[in-house]
Amino acid sequence: MFDSLKSKLKGIFRKTPKEAVLPELQEGETTAVQPAQPAPSRKEAARIAKQQKKEAKALAKELPVAADSGKKIKEGFLDDLLWELEVALMEADVALPVVEEIKDGVRSGLVGKKYHRDHTLDEVVEFAVKDAVRDVLKINEFDFDDWFSKQQRPVSIMFVGINGTGKTTAIAKIANRLMKEGHTVVLAAGDTFRAGAIEQLTIHADRLGCKIVKHSQNADPAAVAFDAIDHAKSKHRDAVLIDTAGRMQTNSNLIDEMKKIDRVAKPALTVFVGDSLAGNDAVEQAKVFDQAVGIDAVILTKIDADSKGGAALSIAHTIGKPIAFVSNGQGYEDIVKFSADWMMERLFDQTQSL
Ligand SMILES: Nc1nc2c(ncn2[C@@H]2O[C@H](COP(=O)(O)OP(=O)(O)OP(=O)(O)O)[C@@H](O)[C@H]2O)c(=O)[nH]1
Numbered sequence: 226m227f228d229s230l231k232s233k234l235k236g237i238f239r240k241t242p243k244e245a246v247l248p249e250l251q252e253g254e255t256t257a258v259q260p261a262q263p264a265p266s267r268k269e270a271a272r273i274a275k276q277q278k279k280e281a282k283a284l285a286k287e288l289p290v291a292a293d294s295g296k297k298i299k300e301g302f303l304d305d306l307l308w309e310l311e312v313a314l315m316e317a318d319v320a321l322p323v324v325e326e327i328k329d330g331v332r333s334g335l336v337g338k339k340y341h342r343d344h345t346l347d348e349v350v351e352f353a354v355k356d357a358v359r360d361v362l363k364i365n366e367f368d369f370d371d372w373f374s375k376q377q378r379p380v381s382i383m384f385v386g387i388n389g390t391g392k393t394t395a396i397a398k399i400a401n402r403l404m405k406e407g408h409t410v411v412l413a414a415g416d417t418f419r420a421g422a423i424e425q426l427t428i429h430a431d432r433l434g435c436k437i438v439k440h441s442q443n444a445d446p447a448a449v450a451f452d453a454i455d456h457a458k459s460k461h462r463d464a465v466l467i468d469t470a471g472r473m474q475t476n477s478n479l480i481d482e483m484k485k486i487d488r489v490a491k492p493a494l495t496v497f498v499g500d501s502l503a504g505n506d507a508v509e510q511a512k513v514f515d516q517a518v519g520i521d522a523v524i525l526t527k528i529d530a531d532s533k534g535g536a537a538l539s540i541a542h543t544i545g546k547p548i549a550f551v552s553n554g555q556g557y558e559d560i561v562k563f564s565a566d567w568m569m570e571r572l573f574d575q576t577q578s579l
């Protein structure tokens with residue numbers, strides 16, 4: 226997962242040349258002649274040196290960049306570093322505005338800053354890149370369980386996206402997750418368009434042991450969603466998960482149909498399901514679906530097969546909606562709550578953090 230981007234970023238950290246650093250200056254260093262001080266005894270000098278080293282190490286841990294004294298990074302080196310970073314991020318399919326934001330973050334983390342002499346330049350660059358990436362991931366947090374616990378019953382959730390991204394599989398995984406927590410679930414077979422879609426959801430409902438509300442193929446999906454919510458209300462069920470047909474963002478008839486389901490069902494949450502392998506395309510699709518029905522959160526699928534990580538890094542920041550879950554396989558348990566920490570751990574070996 227994300228192996229290609231991960232190794233490219235690592236390559237950047239490990240390349241910093243020695244000449245990238247300006248000569249070291251000590252804090253308060255001056256050419257003025259200082260009044261003579263009585264020399265400390267050898268024992269006292271050793272004690273002071275040890276104490277200073279200890280303090281410097283503690284400070285360096287907290288503040289590797291922007292220490293008051295230390296080495297400074299040359300501007301020319303920064304240009305090279307930012308160029309390499311840009312190439313790595315573009316190759317990983319990171320959206321352009323996010324590439325710029327990460328570069329800006331790294332630049333402001335390093336330009337004109339001194340860093341403590343206890344750190345190598347590699348470490349300082351790594352620190353600045355991690356900081357900038359963490360900043361763009363901050364918006365991505367969405368605590369689904371907390372949100373769900375606060376909603377009026379039944380909680381209806383609609384899943385939208387283009388063909389084959391993993392909507393139906395994600396519905397089965399969320400149903401499984403909710404049922405394990407003791408909630409009751411109704412599935413709404415709102416994909417009345419694709420042959421076999423109703424049967425596919427029925428198999429999941431049978432395996433999971435939950436209710437499914439379905440009409441015949443080509444029926445009005447808005448009516449299916451309405452009936453499922455009605456059923457859940459009368460039986461006091463907790464959640465209604467509404468499947469929808471996959472549709473290209475360019476197909477206006479199907480986009481209008483989705484708007485109708487949205488108007489009738491008034492879902493508490495509309496989830497865009499995007500295929501991480503689509504990279505920047507997934508980001509562009511999310512924008513169109515958001516304009517049509519208003520996305521509240523994202524599920525990013527197939528990240529088990531995604532070596533680039535571009536969509537995971539940029540989708541939430543670009544559309545301003547959080548990633549609720551990532552799907553990392555075909556089993557019911559293969560779904561993970563997304564967080565900035567989770568992504569950071571997969572992009573950077575956190576064991577190597579400063
Ligand atoms: N490797 C992997 N495969 C997945 C994941 N999620 C879904 N799939 C597979 O992707 C394929 C499509 O999944 P579906 O859930 O049918 O996708 P959909 O969006 O409902 O598709 P349509 O109904 O045709 O629009 C299936 O073969 C799934 O098993 C995932 O996280 N990882």
Ligand SMILES: [Mg+2]
Nearest residue numbers: 392393416422
């Ligand atoms: Mg489907």
